[in-house]
Amino acid sequence: MKKKGPNFIEQIIEGDIIRGFDKNLLRFRFPPEPNGYLHIGHLKAICLNFNLGKKYNSPVNLRFDDTNPEKEAKEYVDAIKEDIKWLGFKWDKECYASDYFEQLYGWATFLIEKEMAYVDSQTSEEIATQKGTPTTKGEPSPYRNRNKEESLKIFKKMYDGDYKQGEHVLRAKIDMSSPNMLMRDPVLYRVMNISHHRTGVDWKIYPMYDWTHGESDYIEQVSHSLCTLEFEPHRELYDWFLDAISPLEGVRPKQREFSRLNLSYTITSKRKLALLVEENLVDGWDDPRMPTISGLRKRGYTPESLKNFALTVGVSKRENIIDVSLLEFCARAHLNEVAPRAMAVINPLKVKIINYKKDEGEKLDFEINPQNKALGTRKISFTDEIYIESEDFQEGPEEGFFRLSPGQEVRLKNAYIIKAVKVIKDKDGNVNLVMCEYDEKSRSGSNTPESNRKVKATIHWVSSSQAVKAKVNVYDRLFKVEEPGKEINIIDEVNENSLETKEAYVEGYLSDSLPGQQYQFQRLGYFVRTDNKKALEFNKTVGLRDRWKK
Numbered sequence: 204m205k206k207k208g209p210n211f212i213e214q215i216i217e218g219d220i221i222r223g224f225d226k227n228l229l230r231f232r233f234p235p236e237p238n239g240y241l242h243i244g245h246l247k248a249i250c251l252n253f254n255l256g257k258k259y260n261s262p263v264n265l266r267f268d269d270t271n272p273e274k275e276a277k278e279y280v281d282a283i284k285e286d287i288k289w290l291g292f293k294w295d296k297e298c299y300a301s302d303y304f305e306q307l308y309g310w311a312t313f314l315i316e317k318e319m320a321y322v323d324s325q326t327s328e329e330i331a332t333q334k335g336t337p338t339t340k341g342e343p344s345p346y347r348n349r350n351k352e353e354s355l356k357i358f359k360k361m362y363d364g365d366y367k368q369g370e371h372v373l374r375a376k377i378d379m380s381s382p383n384m385l386m387r388d389p390v391l392y393r394v395m396n397i398s399h400h401r402t403g404v405d406w407k408i409y410p411m412y413d414w415t416h417g418e419s420d421y422i423e424q425v426s427h428s429l430c431t432l433e434f435e436p437h438r439e440l441y442d443w444f445l446d447a448i449s450p451l452e453g454v455r456p457k458q459r460e461f462s463r464l465n466l467s468y469t470i471t472s473k474r475k476l477a478l479l480v481e482e483n484l485v486d487g488w489d490d491p492r493m494p495t496i497s498g499l500r501k502r503g504y505t506p507e508s509l510k511n512f513a514l515t516v517g518v519s520k521r522e523n524i525i526d527v528s529l530l531e532f533c534a535r536a537h538l539n540e541v542a543p544r545a546m547a548v549i550n551p552l553k554v555k556i557i558n559y560k561k562d563e564g565e566k567l568d569f570e571i572n573p574q575n576k577a578l579g580t581r582k583i584s585f586t587d588e589i590y591i592e593s594e595d596f597q598e599g600p601e602e603g604f605f606r607l608s609p610g611q612e613v614r615l616k617n618a619y620i621i622k623a624v625k626v627i628k629d630k631d632g633n634v635n636l637v638m639c640e641y642d643e644k645s646r647s648g649s650n651t652p653e654s655n656r657k658v659k660a661t662i663h664w665v666s667s668s669q670a671v672k673a674k675v676n677v678y679d680r681l682f683k684v685e686e687p688g689k690e691i692n693i694i695d696e697v698n699e700n701s702l703e704t705k706e707a708y709v710e711g712y713l714s715d716s717l718p719g720q721q722y723q724f725q726r727l728g729y730f731v732r733t734d735n736k737k738a739l740e741f742n743k744t745v746g747l748r749d750r751w752k753k
């Protein structure tokens with residue numbers, strides 16, 4: 204791959220170093236909220252932060268932004284950790300915003316004392332109506348000038364759990380006429396009687412994201428806090444909060460924004476992905492059709508292909524939609540290098556080779572991976588009865604059909620040239636057996652003139668006596684439209700035919716494969732063995748070429 208120059212974030216960091224920032228103090232973080240599984244959008248943020256860590260040899264924290272117990276759970280914490288490890292990244296510290304609740308509470312009290320925060324006792328609706336609009340100023344709350352002693356007293360009682368949800372909130376006292384709506388006295392704390400997955404029932408008030416995020420960066424001494432573009436207007440507030448608790452010691456974190464990853468035919472929003480799970484439209488967060496890291500893993504994607512995808516997409520400030528075929532291209536490119544070849548037939552049609560007289564059959568040489576000659580060959584069984592793909596036979600061939608048909612020769616991959624001589628049908632008239640003759644001297648690699656004879660097509664096959672049955676899951680896109688959710692509800696845009704399960708015949712050799720092992724099934728695409736303990740099962744990762752291309 205072409206080497207790219209520094210991205211704009213790296214240029215910012217280089218600039219800071221030139222202006223005197225101590226390189227040894229660089230520190231980054233990846234800050235997921237544990238309210239869902241990581242998706243392909245997060246991959247971009249993960250790769251950005253961890254690659255910066257590698258480039259500058261600086262630590263990267265994994266910080267769980269766990270400030271909203273309503274939606275968060277330990278299950279998500281565990282899944283997030285597993286996914287990042289699987290991608291091959293190592294975080295320095297495992298941090299939780301909830302570990303800073305006490306410190307944040309202390310700072311909030313300090314803000315009240317400095318008259319930079321006050322308790323508002325209106326309903327959330329009242330507060331919302333006073334917020335104004337981007338073109339009209341907000342109005343001050345009647346509690347805006349509440350004296351600090353009273354605010355301190357109520358805030359302490361909020362902390363003690365003396366109030367019900369919604370009775371009071373703590374707000375920063377900034378500017379109700381700021382053109383930036385986020386600066387119009389944002390809420391810092393709300394009362395919530397909900398148990399938290401880490402702090403249990405210890406807390407009755409929970410800090411808001413904006414208040415928590417920058418202060419957590421400061422506590423961890425994160426130098427560059429990278430987030431997606433929608434947080435750009437939050438930067439002013441991020442800075443205001445850091446100023447409010449000043450004087451700071453050590454590093455003052457700075458927020459910088461990059462564009463989100465959007466992928467065609469895909470959603471990259473946890474909330475919407477959660478909806479698919481709740482509505483049972485998929486089989487959980489790690490369904491192989493889901494654009495989650497765990498779904499892609501089950502689908503057969505490798506960490507290398509995902510990381511390469513992130514690198515290819517790059518980092519910029521421009522919003523765009525990446526074509527999902529780029530992701531598939533990256534999977535193919537890596538699997539082509541690493542996946543051993545095997546044969547499988549998904550829609551089997553039996554073929555009998557009537558002039559093949561070796562009772563025991565024979566063992567033919569089969570190259571494990573032509574991209575890696577060092578792996579050599581293995582033996583594959585050939586017998587007088589085989590399965591081929593039913594699409595590879597046509598009794599009355601249409602124009603341009605060069606595969607097997609009566610009188611027409613075709614090469615069996617790695618084996619012989621055969622010719623169809625007779626067709627046997629069932630009572631409904633469907634072909635269920637094709638009688639063929641083979642050219643005994645045409646065996647691939649045998650160095651006879653016949654072995655080099657060119658025929659118009661090569662097809663794959665498996666020996667019927669050596670083959671085993673396997674369940675094969677073949678996927679289509681999860682959404683029927685390019686930008687799900689743009690026009691109508693995503694639920695109505697789900698492709699009802701995104702999963703097709705078939706019973707295939709695969710080489711017996713594949714029974715010994717391990718869960719997670721990828722293969723290239725000749726001519727069909729890349730497949731991965733699932734962890735199904737009851738049956739031999741494979742998921743199709745991606746086809747051999749881009750079938751969406753016009």
Ligand code: ATP
Nearest residue numbers: 234235236244245247248430431463464471472473
């Ligand atoms: P979602 O909207 O899916 O819930 P989020 O931004 O709320 O995503 P977080 O868990 O808060 O999810 O995200 C953790 C980090 O991942 C943040 O820094 C966020 O900016 C980044 N991130 C989330 N989605 C994307 C995306 N599509 N592209 C790039 N980065 C993303």
Ligand code: MG
Nearest residue numbers: 235236268412
């Ligand atoms: Mg978020």
